Amino acid sequence: MALPEKYKSPYDASLVEESIYKKETESGFFTPENLVKAYPSRYEKSEAWTTITPPPNANGHLHAGHALDVTLKDVIGRFHRMNNKRVLMIPGSDHAGFETQVVYEKKLEKEGRSRFGMDRDLLYKEIYDFTIANKDTVAGEVKRIGASYDWSRDTFTLDAKVVTGVQDTFIKMYNDGLIYRSKRDVNWCSKHQTSLSDLETTNKEMTDTFYTFKIGEFLIGTSRPETKFGDKYIVVHPEDARYSKYTQGDTFEAEWILGPTKFTIIKDESIDMEFGTGAMTITPWHSGIDFQIAKKYNLDMVQVIDENGKLMDIAGELKGLRAITEGRKRTVEILEQKGLLVEKNEKYTHVVPVCYKCETPIEPQLKDQWFVKMAPLAEKALEASTKGEIDFVTDQFRKTYEYWMSNPIDWNISRQIVWGIRIPAWFKNKGTDTEEYYIGHDNPGGEWIQDIDTFDTWFSSGQWPVATLGFVGADDFKTYYPTQLMETGRDLIFKWVPRMVIFGLYLTDYKQVPFKDIYLHGMVLDPKGQKMSKSKGNVMSPIELADEFGMDALRMALVVGTTPGSDQSMSKDKVRAYKKFVNKLWNISRFVLENTDNENEWDKSIIDNEYINKLENVKMNIGLYIEKYQLHLASEELYHYVWHEFADVVIEDVKKDLTDANKAMLRYMLKEILTMAHPFMPFVTEEIWSDVRNDGEVELLLVKEW
């Protein structure tokens, strides 16, 4: 057989990748039902192997982390498909509620517009169009990586069936007593005008001034004087000898910001006697801990700062001032004039919670929101781990998970944003004392108005394994649930993984976990080991890397040396090194194709030599490693074998004496190498396979039997 012309030049990925992916897609084999149709003997009675892919946010481009994510799953998935499992990998995208809205708000800002005051439906429509356009870009990039995902099952979190299903879950949970409405302190971002879950805030160390003021005989320390207008309780520890003359509920009058004020003594054990003077005032509306105390003793709670971060009526002449800047300054001035300022420590460093998107300090507010009662759900999720129903590839994450599930905090799922799934709750006299609500999809008739809030995005993505399979009862659900693998970034150990377990268990009456194995990969860092970010300008686009070095090279670079859970550095040098490897494979194939042909078919069963033994041993190891999710070992073994055994030893040895038997052996070994390499480097291997395969063999390596 004449050597195809293309082998006379180095491998050029740009000439083959698109057409290979097209061939693979058109084969239909990304859809498991088609595997059964085409190869019933292999797939009809085989096990299903399913993984639900984490939906990339439909609001931007793919970053290096996504590329790793897709590559790891695709390597494992392709391996299992070749091993006769009915592999189903479901792609999707997430509307990413708050994330996307923030991105869109920035866009609006640039255009000199603002979401506030915008018509709700119009804003939703605009973000929808924006997201749908981006969604296709992202899907295109996932395909570029070679993901053998079943696109016929592509799911978007705002597809009608998902929206309805997610709302059904809320209704079911409400009826089961797992959802309640409560006025509680929530994390309020005054810039984005929405409440946030505890996981959507982050901590920032700040240096502020710490003030000590005098209230009667008490010395009160605070870094937030501007919240103190409504304070009228002094809280001390019951065993604090300094205040033993007071009893619970004693009152006294003292000069305060706006004049003489009546204070009441509260004694509570939560007070740290060592801190300052062991006495504090409380601001229940704007502090979680204070709220707990106020609730315990049924104390008055007053709002001081409004949702825009400005002082309210209670601040008298200071009303309308931005609380933490001008409001604080003026409050201190007033207290200083009255001679109540005792001390100012300007170097007080403390950690304050801030919005994870804009770093605006969180202003706790009391608001009526929907909460999920986490304790009973977390208990089941904890059991799933302790009983071994879910398995973590690295045990460190089990510890984190179990700690988290042992200390659950109720989850605020209301978001005051437009972009998301509406909460199926209807109100009469909302926000008043006579508020009534009704839970259901449709207006019960009359004066009811639907809650304008949307769900926290994790309320829907937490149901992803169930939702992508059409929810409980659907055919797909019956066939493919529970899934085998959840592979995602280790940063999602809190936000996403436990919630999927919780929803998966809950929706199956606590019978079935959503997935068995949990593999969490680390972050992809820049060559210096730093986090990639737009502001640092060190972002490496996977698509651009693939343009330069080829996707197979990038896939190898992402997999080799990547231990589960550990971060890794990505560098051009690394990708370049694997481009060389891809080309090495290309040249090996050139040699074999040049010197052998289809006549040289070889039956391995009649010859047993050292080379073949080694090959089979390597193949077995690679398979075992992949099954154990040790892709770094599998890929290294492959690399080493192909280059330093097959090329450097076998070919060098055999080429001196190209007997028919040797030719046949080379051809056989090349096919085996292509098989082993295919999960890692699907493009180049398919391309070579099309030249080396025999008439009786499968057209695509994608479905070649391992």
Added chain:
RNA sequence: GCGCGAUUAGCUCAGUUGGUAGAGCAACUCAUUUACACUGAGAAGGUCGGGGGUUCAAGUCCCUCAUCGCGCACCA
């Protein structure tokens, strides 16, 4: 403060259940129309962070200290 992880060759990292230290990259020496220069051959390079313990045997298990990184929670 609590938790998790890391510390192995110049750099980036592997090292399965304890059994004589590995790879890639870089650097060094040699080879030069070879299937492939996106190459080959060779040599060099490490008291596995410090200290202690268990063991016939420790990079690996236990304790402790140090440094770095990450996560979570916080005191008004």
